[in-house]
Amino acid sequence: MTHTFTRKPPIIIAHRGASGYRPEHTLAAYELAINLGADYIEPDLVSTKDGILIARHENEISETSDIANHAEFAHRQTTKIIDGESKTGWFTEDFTLMELKTLRATERIPEMRSQNTPYNGLWEIPTLQEIIDLAKDKSAQIGRTIGIYPETKHPTYFKSLGLALEAPLLATLAANGYQGANAPVFIQSFEVSNLQDLAKQTDLPLVQLLNDKGKPYDFVVSDDHRTYADLATVSGLKDIAKYAQAVGVNKNLVIPRDRTGKLLSPTSLVRNAHAAGLQVHLWTFRNEDYFLPLDFLGNPQGEYKLFLNLGIDGVFSDYPDTAVAVGECMN
Numbered sequence: 114m115t116h117t118f119t120r121k122p123p124i125i126i127a128h129r130g131a132s133g134y135r136p137e138h139t140l141a142a143y144e145l146a147i148n149l150g151a152d153y154i155e156p157d158l159v160s161t162k163d164g165i166l167i168a169r170h171e172n173e174i175s176e177t178s179d180i181a182n183h184a185e186f187a188h189r190q191t192t193k194i195i196d197g198e199s200k201t202g203w204f205t206e207d208f209t210l211m212e213l214k215t216l217r218a219t220e221r222i223p224e225m226r227s228q229n230t231p232y233n234g235l236w237e238i239p240t241l242q243e244i245i246d247l248a249k250d251k252s253a254q255i256g257r258t259i260g261i262y263p264e265t266k267h268p269t270y271f272k273s274l275g276l277a278l279e280a281p282l283l284a285t286l287a288a289n290g291y292q293g294a295n296a297p298v299f300i301q302s303f304e305v306s307n308l309q310d311l312a313k314q315t316d317l318p319l320v321q322l323l324n325d326k327g328k329p330y331d332f333v334v335s336d337d338h339r340t341y342a343d344l345a346t347v348s349g350l351k352d353i354a355k356y357a358q359a360v361g362v363n364k365n366l367v368i369p370r371d372r373t374g375k376l377l378s379p380t381s382l383v384r385n386a387h388a389a390g391l392q393v394h395l396w397t398f399r400n401e402d403y404f405l406p407l408d409f410l411g412n413p414q415g416e417y418k419l420f421l422n423l424g425i426d427g428v429f430s431d432y433p434d435t436a437v438a439v440g441e442c443m444n
Contacts, residue, residue, distance in 0.1 A: 124427040125436045126262050127151035128397050129170065133431040136218045136229050137177065138168040139236040140247055147251045150437035153260040153299070155429065156244050159267070160276040165210040166241040166285065170221060171195075172267060175202040178216045179234055186212070195270055196330040206274055213238050225401060241282070245289050260297030264322070268307040269331045279307055283315055291317065294358075299394075301361050304331040305344075312356035319357040320394065325365040341366075345382055350389040359392035361429070364420060367395060374407040376419075383423050394427035395420055400435055414439050 130142025131149055143154040156168035172195065175181055180203045189208070192201040205213065218236045220229040241263065248259040265278045272278075282300065291298045294316045301320035302308050308319050321344065328340040343349050345366055353360060362382065369377045386393045398420075399405070400413040409416040417428065417439040430436040 122392075122426040123421060123440060124152040124260075124394070125150065125433050125440065126153040126155050126394060126427055126429045127433045128155055128429040128431050129157065129168075130154060131431070131433055133226065133400060134229065136220045136232055136236065137170060138239065139218045139232075140239050140243060141232070141236050143239075143244060143247055144251065146433050147248070147255070147259050149434040151259070151430075151433040153262040153297070153427075154244065154248060155262040155264065156239075156241060157264045157266050158241060158278055158282065159205045160271050160274075160278060160281075161205055161210045161213060162207060162276075163209045164276055164281060166278065166281050167205060167210070167213065168239050168241065168244060169205060169266075171200075172205045172271075173200045173202040174205060174216070174238075177219060177221050178238065179219055180216050183216065196267055197333060206271070206276055210240065225403060241285055242289075245285070249289070258297050260299070261291075262299045262301065262320075264301045265304075265307060267330070268302060268304050269334055272307075279311055279314075283311070283317075286315075286317065294318065299359065304329045306331045306335070309356045318359065320359040320361045321353045321357045322361040323363060323366060325363040325369075347385050347389075350382075350386050350391060354389040354391050357391065359394055359426070360386050361394045361396060362386075364395045364398075367393075367420065367423065367425070368406075370406055376406045376408050379423055383425055387424070392426040394429065395425050396429035398428050398430040398432070398436060400432045418443065 127146030129137035131146040132142055135142035135145055146154055157170050158166045159169050159172040161167060169177055180186055190203055214237055216238055217234040219233040220226055223230050248261050252259045268278055296317055299318045299320045301322050303322040308321060311319055323345050324341045332339055367382050368379045371377055383393050402410045413435055421443055428436050
């Protein structure tokens, strides 16, 4: 399927909302991101027990909610294997939406983002529908289309529970009028098979996420030997182009870092992806020195400029205002 994009690159994707300024995956974080100029807001999607899609970074929610303070749910703490990793806590698939709505969101990395901790306890866990409603309301209010960029989290795992994410996602998008190759939507996944299945069911743009280590979990399950590194090769990117319109790439695959955190020379990934007909969206840009390469400590703007000069098509940012400002000064 060929794809004609009408948007001017690079697009600014608010990573879990303006998560540098508000607890991630809250309507407040998404609304602030829009106010700061983001083109897209990005919800990570997991399922409730009753099959409703909600926005959380993980289905284990002790790090991003006040559930540990809810004595009525204490007995539901449990240990599960998620994508091969043992995790202990409380899991969205064990709660109905009504139960989850009694919780409030908290800052995921309080030691690094103490500025967000005063907001702990203020906001609910939002549903996909509530996020779409916000995007549409804000689009009408400001006269600028705000896109949504949902990620299916742990699709193989949720499918194994009978809570597959893809059907409710497509149904919700269709019910809200998102259709066709130029709809302001990108659906992303770290897995491959669910994107291939989605490609048979929808014309909406799909994004294959690529990490700088490991392999897609569905490859682990199916005993496929390929890794993300294999998918990022010339032939791997050509294969991705058969079912997706973009790659969402860990920026270390585009400009690697040495052991000390200093940047090395750029790879040919952006050029190769474009040659395969794929857009390239990079993740994740953050302002804190902890995340920045050694070359740009105290200067997140310099990091953006370096990557934008490589001709990328979009950036995921926790600080969309920084991304917007750099983009504007380069245009």
